[in-house]
C-alpha cells in the first residue's frame with residue numbers, strides 16, 4: 001500500500017516524526033482498534049485515533065445520548081440527545097476523517113458478541129465506566145492475545161495503564177491490580193461523585209497515545225505501570241504494577 005498525496009498532507013505532521021514515518025502511517029492505516037464505550041474517555045480517545053488515521057475503529061456502546069453527557073462527552077451534540085451513543089459518536093468521527101472506516105455497534109460488549117469483533121482487532125481500549133466491563137475486557141484481552149489500554153476517571157482523579165498479559169504471561173492483568181470487584185453500593189460513580197470534563201480529556205488522550213504506541217511498537221508503554229493523575233492538584237504519579245501471585249485470573 002502507498003500513501004496518497006492527500007494522506008501525506010493530512011498526516012504530514014506525524015509522518016515527519018522519526019518514530020512513525022511513512023511506514024508507521026501505513027501500519028496505522030492497516031490497524032483495527034476496538035474502543036468500548038462512547039462517552040467521556042472515548043471522546044478524545046476515538047477522536048485522536050481517527051484523526052491519526054487508524055484504518056478501522058469499532059466503537060461499542062449500548063446507551064443513548066443524554067443531556068448530562070454533553071459536559072464532557074464532546075463527540076455528541078445537543079441535537080443528538082436521544083440518539084444511540086455509538087452512532088452519534090460515529091457521525092462526528094466520520095466528519096473528522098472520512099478515510100477511516102468506523103463501525104458503530106449499538107450494544108455493550110459481552111462475552112457473546114465479543115467473537116464478532118475482537119478477532120480483527122490489534123488493540124482493545126477500555127473507555128467504559130463500570131467494573132463488569134473492565135473484568136470482561138481483561139479476560140478477552142488474554143483470550144485474544146492483544147493489549148488492553150485501560151483508563152478510568154472519577155471527580156478530579158484518573159488513571160491509565162496498559163495490560164499485556166495476553167501476550168506476556170509474566171505481565172500483570174487488571175485482576176492482579178483489582179482482584180475483586182468492589183461493592184457497587186459502596187462505590188462512587190461519575191453520576192454520584194461527579195467528573196470534570198478536562199480530566200476525562202487528559203486520560204482519554206493518554207489512552208490514545210498508548211494505543212498508537214502499541215500499534216507501532218514505539219517508545220515505552222505504560223505496561224507494568226499505573227499512571228495516576230490528580231487533576232485538582234496537578235500531580236502525576238507513575239507506580240509499578242506487579243503480577244499478583246494470588247490473582248484469580250492469572251493463577
Ligand SMILES: [Zn+2]
Nearest residue numbers: 173176247250
Ligand atoms: Zn492477574
